[in-house]
Every structure is written in C-alpha cells, then in structure tokens.
Amino acid sequence: xxxxxxxxxxxxxxxxxxxxxxxxxxxxxxxxxxxxxxxxxxxxxxxxxxxxxxxxxxxxxxxxxxxxxxxxxxxxxxxxxxxxxxxxxxxxxxxxxxxxxxxxxxxxxxxxxxxxxxxxxxxxxxxxxxxxxxxxxxxxxxxxxxxxxxxxxxxxxxxxxxxxxxxxxxxxxxxxxxxxxxxx
Numbered sequence: 001x002x003x004x005x006x007x008x009x010x011x012x013x014x015x016x017x018x019x020x021x022x023x024x025x026x027x028x029x030x031x032x033x034x035x036x037x038x039x040x041x042x043x044x045x046x047x048x049x050x051x052x053x054x055x056x057x058x059x060x061x062x063x064x065x066x067x068x069x070x071x072x073x074x075x076x077x078x079x080x081x082x083x084x085x086x087x088x089x090x091x092x093x094x095x096x097x098x099x100x101x102x103x104x105x106x107x108x109x110x111x112x113x114x115x116x117x118x119x120x121x122x123x124x125x126x127x128x129x130x131x132x133x134x135x136x137x138x139x140x141x142x143x144x145x146x147x148x149x150x151x152x153x154x155x156x157x158x159x160x161x162x163x164x165x166x167x168x169x170x171x172x173x174x175x176x177x178x179x180x181x182x183x184x
Contacts, residue, residue, distance in 0.1 A: 075136060
C-alpha cells in the first residue's frame with residue numbers, strides 16, 4: 001500500500017506531460033493544416049484515437065506481465081524517445097502535406113481525410129504509448145486495492161496533471177521556450 005502515493009504523483013506528472021504534448025502538437029499541426037474546424041478535428045481524433053488504441057492494447061499486455069510497474073517505466077522511457085523524435089515526424093508530415101494539399105485543393109473532403117491520416121501518422125506512436133499507461137498502472141495498483149478505487153485514483157491523478165500541464169503549456173512553456181522547447 002505504501003507505493004500507491006509515489007505512483008499517483010508520477011501519474012500526475014505523466015498527465016501534465018501528456019497535455020503539454022497535446023497542446024504543442026496541436027499548435028504544430030495547426031501550423032501545417034491550418035486552423036480550420038476540419039483540421040482541429042483531425043488533430044483531436046488522431047490524439048484520442050491513439051490513446052484509445054493504446055489503452056486497449058495496454059490493458060491486454062498489462063494483464064500478461066509479472067511487473068506492471070516495470071512495464072509502465074519501460075513505456076514512459078520509450079515515450080520520451082518517441083516524443084523527442086516528433087519534430088522530425090512533423091517535418092516529414094509538413095513536407096508531405098504541402099505537396100498533397102496543392103494537388104487536392106479542389107477536393108476539401110478528401111483533403112480532410114488526408115489530414116486525419118497524417119495526424120494519425122504523426123501522433124500514433126506517442127499517443128498509443130500514452131494510452132497504455134493507465135491500464136498498466138491500474139493493473140499494478142489492483143494488486144493492493146480494489147479495481148474501481150485504483151482506477152478512480154489514477155484517473156483523478158492523471159486529470160489533475162492534465163489540468164496542470166494545460167496551464168503550464170499555455171501560459172508559460174510555449175511563451176518562454178517555444179513549441180520545441182515546451183515539448184522537450
């Protein structure tokens with residue numbers, strides 16, 4: 001039971017980082033796709049789609065490992081590498097979208113699907129990993145507490161972190177460090 005509070009504190013930080021990433025990536029993709037309703041919808045669908053896939057996969061994997069806490073640590077370490085590589089991914093998406101957008105100017109619906117696909121390509125590696133963290137830590141904590149209690153505490157901790165991350169990213173990090181600096 002003693003390890004619950006450090007895990008919750010770490011998950012607050014994870015939630016903060018996740019929303020910092022989301023805000024930075026949204027700003028970066030808006031610069032690529034434009035600030036249209038379709039573009040923002042594609043970005044959000046890509047982000048939450050990856051999280052949903054990661055949650056489903058993470059739950060399956062977490063049920064099969066001996067140490068879910070160790071798995072969580074590995075996921076977070078891989079996530080750091082993936083997040084640090086996203087500027088390269090976004091450079092490729094920007095170049096590809098620039099070529100496609102000119103060719104599909106007269107087909108806004110097709111261009112909207114292209115935006116969605118590119119948002120998924122850009123965001124999926126990180127968001128799938130991010131989505132896997134909640135079921136992994138839930139599995140870890142259910143060895144010491146009830147499932148609903150563990151899930152509720154983790155979700156609350158992650159949401160508190162998300163609120164903090166949103167405020168820190170929007171009010172401080174992007175203004176002082178820029179998009180790439182905030183991401184790092």
